[in-house]
Amino acid sequence: MLIVDSVQYAKAGHPGMALGMAEVGYVLYRHVMRYNPRNPKWFNRDRFVLSAGHGCLLQYVCLHIAGFQSVxxxxLQRLCKLGSRTPGHPENVVTDGIEVTTGPLGQGVANAVGLALAEAHLAARFNKPDAILVDHRTYCIMGDGCAMEGISHEAASLAAYWKLNKLTLIYDDNHNTIDGPTTLAFSEDISTRFKALGWNTITVENIHSNMNSFKDALCSAFSENEKPTFIRVKTLIGKLSGKEGTSKAHHGTFDEDDVKKMRQKVNWSDRGPFHVLPMVYREMQIQADHGERLEEEWYSKLNYYQSKYPEESVEFKILLNGGLVPGWESSLTKWSASEPVDATRGYSEKCLNQLAKVLPGLIGGSADLATSNKAYLHDFKDFSQPNSPWGRNIRYGVREHSMAGISNGLALHGSGLIPFAATFLIFSDYMKNSIRLSALSKAGVIYIMTHDSIGLGEDGPTHQPVEQFAGLRAVPRLLVFRPADGNETAGAYKMAVANRDVPSLIALSRQKVVAHLEGTSASGVERGGYIVSDNSGNDLPEIMLIGTGSELCLCEGSAKMLRKEGRRVRVVSLVCWRLFDQQPKEYKEYVLPPRVSKRVSVEAGSPMGWREYVGGQGWVIGVEDFGASGAYLDTFKKFGFTEENVTRVTKSLLSD
Amino acid sequence: MLIVDSVQYAKAGHPGMALGMAEVGYVLYRHVMRYNPRNPKWFNRDRFVLSAGHGCLLQYVCLHIAGFQSVxxxxLQRLCKLGSRTPGHPENVVTDGIEVTTGPLGQGVANAVGLALAEAHLAARFNKPDAILVDHRTYCIMGDGCAMEGISHEAASLAAYWKLNKLTLIYDDNHNTIDGPTTLAFSEDISTRFKALGWNTITVENIHSNMNSFKDALCSAFSENEKPTFIRVKTLIGKLSGKEGTSKAHHGTFDEDDVKKMRQKVNWSDRGPFHVLPMVYREMQIQADHGERLEEEWYSKLNYYQSKYPEESVEFKILLNGGLVPGWESSLTKWSASEPVDATRGYSEKCLNQLAKVLPGLIGGSADLATSNKAYLHDFKDFSQPNSPWGRNIRYGVREHSMAGISNGLALHGSGLIPFAATFLIFSDYMKNSIRLSALSKAGVIYIMTHDSIGLGEDGPTHQPVEQFAGLRAVPRLLVFRPADGNETAGAYKMAVANRDVPSLIALSRQKVVAHLEGTSASGVERGGYIVSDNSGNDLPEIMLIGTGSELCLCEGSAKMLRKEGRRVRVVSLVCWRLFDQQPKEYKEYVLPPRVSKRVSVEAGSPMGWREYVGGQGWVIGVEDFGASGAYLDTFKKFGFTEENVTRVTKSLLSD
Structure with missing residues (x-):
C-alpha cells in the first residue's frame, strides 16, 4: 500500500512493476541481501540494481522499511517533487542505497555486469583462503523493456563468457510494456536464449502464491559455480489493483475507488495512507542487524588481513581510498621536441601503460579494437575466469554500448577501480546514452577514443567522426580532451585520472601528428586552453589561431609562415572546452583577449560551438559534411586542413 | 585474386572476410540472386546487404564480374582512393548495386530486416493471385562483430516476430575479429540463440570444399514459410593466404611472397594483377541475362496489373514514383488562435494521421511509446503476419537502435515508403549512429521525438534531453525541427515529407504549449527561421528574442511585457537551424539584422551552438547541467524558463 499511497500522493509514478515485484523486493531485502542501512557504502555489501528504473518505488519502499535513512x-510523500530524494527514476547521487542511476532501459543490466565483474576481479586479486575480503553477490531486476534492448543482450553475453556466477538477473516477466501486452513485439523463448548465451536459467511460476519458490531459485543460484543465473519470475503487473495484469498499470495513478478496493483486499481499510505496521520495521531490522554484524566481522577480517598480508593490504587500502596514490602523476612521461613523433593514440598507449604501473585500480579494455586503439596494458593479462581473473585487460568484443554500461558499473562499485573503455570515436555514437549516464551518475570512466577525425583516411565516412565532438562536448560535466601531441596527451590523462567523479573522453588521432610542439604542456591542459606560441611581445596579437588535436600543428605551421611576413600571431590550444570555460574570467581574457577579434579556429570536425571562441568576426575552419574515403593527406586537403589553406584564410581575415 | 590484387594495389582494405566468403559471394551472384546489372534499381530485385561492410571488396568484386557498370x-584499382566508386566501406550513394551504407557493425542486419519488412508489407498490399508484383528475397552477410552488437540482436528478434521468411542471414563464422580469435570474447551457442528468437537455423560446415552445401542451405531457406533463416557458414578468414584462419588476415596487405604463393596455389602465377578470365564474365552473364528476362517479365506483369487492377495500380505507381502525390501538403491542418491548445506531440499526432490518408507510403511506429509519442496511425492496423501484413503501424518494442536501422532499410527499399520512427528525444542517444547513417545514405526517415526537454517533468534527468539538440543539429544534412505550436508542427511535417533524400527529426513537447502563436506559420518553417512578431515598425528592433519549440511562447510573453514598456522587440522562431543557414544571406540578415547586437536565445537545452545566432554580445538562456525530477513548471522555473526570467535577462541586456 505504500507504493499505491506514494503514487496517489504524487499524482505520478510507475506503480505497476513495483506492485508486481513486491514479493521479489521483500525476499531480497528481508532474507537474502547483505547490507547495512547504517552504512550504505559498506564495501562488501551485496549490490542491487533496478534496471527497470521506472519501478523505483519498489526500491524506495524497500529502502524505507529496511531502515535506510535516505528514504x-x-x-515517499515527495515522490517526483523537485529536490526530493525520491526522483522519478533512481539516482545514486541523490539517494543512499541506490548503487547506479537507471531509467534508460537495459543500462542497469550492463551496470550489474560491471559490478559483478569488479567483484570477481578484486576477489581474485585480494582474497586469501584464510581471509576472504571480497565476496558479495550482485542482483539485478530487469523488465521486458530491458530484455528487448540490445545493450542488455550484449552485457548478458559477456556475463556468461566471463563466468560471473555471483550475478543474478531477475526478469520481471509480467507480459506487459507501455503500449500493451509484450505479444505486440516479443515472441522469444527468452530462457533458451539466455541458456544459449551460457546462463543458468530458472523459472518461478507462482511467486504471488508462494514466495518460497523465488527463495529456492536464489538458493539454486548460490550453488552455481560458473554460470550467472537468470531467474524468470512470472508476475502480475499492478498486482491487486483493478488494472492488474494489463499495461494500464504500467504508470499513472489509480481511481480512488480502485484504491479503496485494494485496501479492502489486504485488510487495510482502517489504515490511513503511508501507514506502516511497527512489526514490519522490526522484521526488517533483523536483516539490518545481520548486515551490521557482517560488516563488523568484515572489519576484523580486514585487520587480520593487514597484519598477515601487509603487502596486498597496502594495495587494497589504496583502492578503498579511491585508487589514487600520492605522486601518481609523475609516472607520466614528458616528451621533448627531439623524440620520434607518433600518433596521439601512440602517446596514449604510453600514458596508459605508465599509469597502470602506479594505479592499482586502472582496468579496462576495448571493443575489439585494442590493436588499433592501442589501449592495452602490456604488463597485465586479460581478465578471464578461471585462468586469470586478476587480469586488468577486459576484452569486450564488438559491444560498445555495454562496454560503457559495464564501465559505469566498474566505476560505481566504489572500490577504487578506474575503468577505461576504448573504441573509435565514431562509435561513441553507439555508447552515447551510457556516456551520458557516466556524467549523470558521477562515474569517472575514461573513454579512449581514437581515429578521431576525417584524418583516419581510407575507412571513409562511415568511420570518420565529424559531429561527435559537438555532441560530446555538449554532454553536461563530461570532460572532452583532444590533445595535440605527447605532452598534451599526458595532461589529458592526468586530468582524466584526477577527476574521479567526472567521466573524461580523450579523442586521439590515428595518423601521426607533425611534431612535438614546443609550447604545449601537460599543465596547460589542466586549464583547458592556453597560449602555445605568440610573437607579439608586449603588443596584442593581430590574429589568433585556435586549434585542437592533430590540427594544432597546422596552426603552428601557419603561424610560422605568417610571422615570417611580420605578422603578430598567437596560437592557442583549446584542448578541453569545459575546463577552459571553468577558468576565471581574467585567465580566459588573458588567453583570448576580447580586443583581438580576428580569430580562426581549426578543427577537423563540425563547426558547432566554435563561434563561442572565435567570436562574431572570426572564421571557423571545420567539416560541414560527411568525410570521404581516401588517403589521410588527400582527405585533409579536400576539406581544407593544410597549412596553406589555414594561412590563406588567416590572411584574408587579416586584410578585411 | 582480384581481392588480393586490389588490396595490394591500394595498400589498404580488408581482404580477410572477402577471401573467406568468396564462395558465398559467388553462389549468391552466380546462382541465386535475381538482379539486372543493366538496371541495378529494378524494383523486384533481390536485396543484398553486407552488414560486415569492411568486407566490401567481396561485393565490389562480385558486382564487377556480374557486370555492374559501377565497378x-x-x-577496383582505385580502392579507398579519394573520389573513387570503391570507398573503404560500401556506400549506396556512391556505387550502384550497393543497397545500403554499412560499416558500423550490426547496422546492416537491421537494414536487411527493414528491406524484408518492406517486401512483406508491400506484397500483402499489392500482390494478387494472378499478378505477383512484389516477391523478392533479402540476403544479409553478417560477421562475428555484427553478431555481437546489440542492434543485430534487436533486429533479429523482430525479424522472427514479424515472420520475415524471405530474409536470409548468412553468418560468416570465421572465428576471428580484429583483436584475435572470437574466443577472446564470445562463447555463445549462436545457432541456439537464433532458434530461441524464432529463426530457422542451418549450419554449413564445409563450404570451402563443397559450395553445394551452401546452395542446399539456401534451398532449405526457400521452403521456409514462416521463419527467417540463419545460415551459419564456417569459413577460413583470409583463405589461401599465409594468414589464413587468423585475425592477421582481417585487414591490411600481404607480403609479396605470400601473394606469390597464393598465385601458385590457384594456378595464377602467369597472370598479371587484375586479370579476369573471359569465361568468368561469360559465366556470370548467364545470371545477368536471367535477371534481365525476369525484369522484362515483371514489366509485362505490371502492365497486366494496371489493366486488371486499376485502383491498386494507381497506388502502386505512386509508390514506384517515390510516394508523393500532388497536393499532399494540403492535407495538413491550419490551426487558428481560437482552437484548443495542445502539446506539440498532440499536433504531431494530427499531422501524422492526416498525412497517412494521402501518402500511401507513410509507415512506421514507435519503440513501445506509441501512447506517449502519439505516433500511431489510427486508420490503419499493426503490421503483423499473417493477420495484417498490410498494417502500417510497426510495433518495434523497446528497441530504439534497430528501429532506426530498420527504418533506413524501409526508406532505402526504394519503393516510395516514407518511414517514421518515434520515441522520446532522450533515446535518440540509443539510435545515434543509425540516424547518422540515414543522413549519410540519403534515407528520408522521419524521426518523431517527443518529451523534448526538461519540460517533461517528473521522469527526471535520465529522461530529460539537454544536449541532444546540439548533437543532432551537428549531424550533417539532418534536418532538426523544434516546432512551437500546431502550425509550426505542420510546417515541420511538410518539410520532412518533402525532403525524401534527407532524414528529418521533429522534436516535440510532452507539456502543453501556451498558445497558438499569431505569427507562426508552416511557410515560415520552410525557411528554418523567421520573424514571429515585431513592433519596431520602420525602425530596427532594440532587441531580439530567438526561441524554438515550447520556449517560443516564453519569448512572445516576454516581448509583450517589454513592448508595454515601450521597447521595440522582435521575436524570431529558429525552428530549423540548417534550413535557416541555407537561406540567402539577404534573408538571414533580414531576419537577424547584423546591426541588432542585443539578442537573447531561449531554448531548454544545451547552449551549444547558439552563439552563432545571438552573436558575441547576446545572451543564451539554456540548460548547462542535467535536469531534475519535478513537476514541469517547477523544473522550468528552476532552470530559468519563465517569462519573468526571460524579461529580466532581456532588460539587463538592454540596459548594458
Whole structure:
C-alpha cells in the first residue's frame, strides 16, 4: 500500500512493476541481501540494481522499511517533487542505497555486469583462503523493456563468457510494456536464449502464491559455480489493483475507488495512507542487524588481513581510498621536441601503460579494437575466469554500448577501480546514452577514443567522426580532451585520472601528428586552453589561431609562415572546452583577449560551438559534411586542413 | 585474386572476410540472386546487404564480374582512393548495386530486416493471385562483430516476430575479429540463440570444399514459410593466404611472397594483377541475362496489373514514383488562435494521421511509446503476419537502435515508403549512429521525438534531453525541427515529407504549449527561421528574442511585457537551424539584422551552438547541467524558463 499511497500522493509514478515485484523486493531485502542501512557504502555489501528504473518505488519502499535513512516516509510523500530524494527514476547521487542511476532501459543490466565483474576481479586479486575480503553477490531486476534492448543482450553475453556466477538477473516477466501486452513485439523463448548465451536459467511460476519458490531459485543460484543465473519470475503487473495484469498499470495513478478496493483486499481499510505496521520495521531490522554484524566481522577480517598480508593490504587500502596514490602523476612521461613523433593514440598507449604501473585500480579494455586503439596494458593479462581473473585487460568484443554500461558499473562499485573503455570515436555514437549516464551518475570512466577525425583516411565516412565532438562536448560535466601531441596527451590523462567523479573522453588521432610542439604542456591542459606560441611581445596579437588535436600543428605551421611576413600571431590550444570555460574570467581574457577579434579556429570536425571562441568576426575552419574515403593527406586537403589553406584564410581575415 | 590484387594495389582494405566468403559471394551472384546489372534499381530485385561492410571488396568484386557498370577494373584499382566508386566501406550513394551504407557493425542486419519488412508489407498490399508484383528475397552477410552488437540482436528478434521468411542471414563464422580469435570474447551457442528468437537455423560446415552445401542451405531457406533463416557458414578468414584462419588476415596487405604463393596455389602465377578470365564474365552473364528476362517479365506483369487492377495500380505507381502525390501538403491542418491548445506531440499526432490518408507510403511506429509519442496511425492496423501484413503501424518494442536501422532499410527499399520512427528525444542517444547513417545514405526517415526537454517533468534527468539538440543539429544534412505550436508542427511535417533524400527529426513537447502563436506559420518553417512578431515598425528592433519549440511562447510573453514598456522587440522562431543557414544571406540578415547586437536565445537545452545566432554580445538562456525530477513548471522555473526570467535577462541586456 505504500507504493499505491506514494503514487496517489504524487499524482505520478510507475506503480505497476513495483506492485508486481513486491514479493521479489521483500525476499531480497528481508532474507537474502547483505547490507547495512547504517552504512550504505559498506564495501562488501551485496549490490542491487533496478534496471527497470521506472519501478523505483519498489526500491524506495524497500529502502524505507529496511531502515535506510535516505528514504523516510516524508521522502515517499515527495515522490517526483523537485529536490526530493525520491526522483522519478533512481539516482545514486541523490539517494543512499541506490548503487547506479537507471531509467534508460537495459543500462542497469550492463551496470550489474560491471559490478559483478569488479567483484570477481578484486576477489581474485585480494582474497586469501584464510581471509576472504571480497565476496558479495550482485542482483539485478530487469523488465521486458530491458530484455528487448540490445545493450542488455550484449552485457548478458559477456556475463556468461566471463563466468560471473555471483550475478543474478531477475526478469520481471509480467507480459506487459507501455503500449500493451509484450505479444505486440516479443515472441522469444527468452530462457533458451539466455541458456544459449551460457546462463543458468530458472523459472518461478507462482511467486504471488508462494514466495518460497523465488527463495529456492536464489538458493539454486548460490550453488552455481560458473554460470550467472537468470531467474524468470512470472508476475502480475499492478498486482491487486483493478488494472492488474494489463499495461494500464504500467504508470499513472489509480481511481480512488480502485484504491479503496485494494485496501479492502489486504485488510487495510482502517489504515490511513503511508501507514506502516511497527512489526514490519522490526522484521526488517533483523536483516539490518545481520548486515551490521557482517560488516563488523568484515572489519576484523580486514585487520587480520593487514597484519598477515601487509603487502596486498597496502594495495587494497589504496583502492578503498579511491585508487589514487600520492605522486601518481609523475609516472607520466614528458616528451621533448627531439623524440620520434607518433600518433596521439601512440602517446596514449604510453600514458596508459605508465599509469597502470602506479594505479592499482586502472582496468579496462576495448571493443575489439585494442590493436588499433592501442589501449592495452602490456604488463597485465586479460581478465578471464578461471585462468586469470586478476587480469586488468577486459576484452569486450564488438559491444560498445555495454562496454560503457559495464564501465559505469566498474566505476560505481566504489572500490577504487578506474575503468577505461576504448573504441573509435565514431562509435561513441553507439555508447552515447551510457556516456551520458557516466556524467549523470558521477562515474569517472575514461573513454579512449581514437581515429578521431576525417584524418583516419581510407575507412571513409562511415568511420570518420565529424559531429561527435559537438555532441560530446555538449554532454553536461563530461570532460572532452583532444590533445595535440605527447605532452598534451599526458595532461589529458592526468586530468582524466584526477577527476574521479567526472567521466573524461580523450579523442586521439590515428595518423601521426607533425611534431612535438614546443609550447604545449601537460599543465596547460589542466586549464583547458592556453597560449602555445605568440610573437607579439608586449603588443596584442593581430590574429589568433585556435586549434585542437592533430590540427594544432597546422596552426603552428601557419603561424610560422605568417610571422615570417611580420605578422603578430598567437596560437592557442583549446584542448578541453569545459575546463577552459571553468577558468576565471581574467585567465580566459588573458588567453583570448576580447580586443583581438580576428580569430580562426581549426578543427577537423563540425563547426558547432566554435563561434563561442572565435567570436562574431572570426572564421571557423571545420567539416560541414560527411568525410570521404581516401588517403589521410588527400582527405585533409579536400576539406581544407593544410597549412596553406589555414594561412590563406588567416590572411584574408587579416586584410578585411 | 582480384581481392588480393586490389588490396595490394591500394595498400589498404580488408581482404580477410572477402577471401573467406568468396564462395558465398559467388553462389549468391552466380546462382541465386535475381538482379539486372543493366538496371541495378529494378524494383523486384533481390536485396543484398553486407552488414560486415569492411568486407566490401567481396561485393565490389562480385558486382564487377556480374557486370555492374559501377565497378570496373579501374574502380577496383582505385580502392579507398579519394573520389573513387570503391570507398573503404560500401556506400549506396556512391556505387550502384550497393543497397545500403554499412560499416558500423550490426547496422546492416537491421537494414536487411527493414528491406524484408518492406517486401512483406508491400506484397500483402499489392500482390494478387494472378499478378505477383512484389516477391523478392533479402540476403544479409553478417560477421562475428555484427553478431555481437546489440542492434543485430534487436533486429533479429523482430525479424522472427514479424515472420520475415524471405530474409536470409548468412553468418560468416570465421572465428576471428580484429583483436584475435572470437574466443577472446564470445562463447555463445549462436545457432541456439537464433532458434530461441524464432529463426530457422542451418549450419554449413564445409563450404570451402563443397559450395553445394551452401546452395542446399539456401534451398532449405526457400521452403521456409514462416521463419527467417540463419545460415551459419564456417569459413577460413583470409583463405589461401599465409594468414589464413587468423585475425592477421582481417585487414591490411600481404607480403609479396605470400601473394606469390597464393598465385601458385590457384594456378595464377602467369597472370598479371587484375586479370579476369573471359569465361568468368561469360559465366556470370548467364545470371545477368536471367535477371534481365525476369525484369522484362515483371514489366509485362505490371502492365497486366494496371489493366486488371486499376485502383491498386494507381497506388502502386505512386509508390514506384517515390510516394508523393500532388497536393499532399494540403492535407495538413491550419490551426487558428481560437482552437484548443495542445502539446506539440498532440499536433504531431494530427499531422501524422492526416498525412497517412494521402501518402500511401507513410509507415512506421514507435519503440513501445506509441501512447506517449502519439505516433500511431489510427486508420490503419499493426503490421503483423499473417493477420495484417498490410498494417502500417510497426510495433518495434523497446528497441530504439534497430528501429532506426530498420527504418533506413524501409526508406532505402526504394519503393516510395516514407518511414517514421518515434520515441522520446532522450533515446535518440540509443539510435545515434543509425540516424547518422540515414543522413549519410540519403534515407528520408522521419524521426518523431517527443518529451523534448526538461519540460517533461517528473521522469527526471535520465529522461530529460539537454544536449541532444546540439548533437543532432551537428549531424550533417539532418534536418532538426523544434516546432512551437500546431502550425509550426505542420510546417515541420511538410518539410520532412518533402525532403525524401534527407532524414528529418521533429522534436516535440510532452507539456502543453501556451498558445497558438499569431505569427507562426508552416511557410515560415520552410525557411528554418523567421520573424514571429515585431513592433519596431520602420525602425530596427532594440532587441531580439530567438526561441524554438515550447520556449517560443516564453519569448512572445516576454516581448509583450517589454513592448508595454515601450521597447521595440522582435521575436524570431529558429525552428530549423540548417534550413535557416541555407537561406540567402539577404534573408538571414533580414531576419537577424547584423546591426541588432542585443539578442537573447531561449531554448531548454544545451547552449551549444547558439552563439552563432545571438552573436558575441547576446545572451543564451539554456540548460548547462542535467535536469531534475519535478513537476514541469517547477523544473522550468528552476532552470530559468519563465517569462519573468526571460524579461529580466532581456532588460539587463538592454540596459548594458
Amino acid at each position: 523516510q516516509l516524508q521522502d | 570496373q577494373l579501374q574502380d
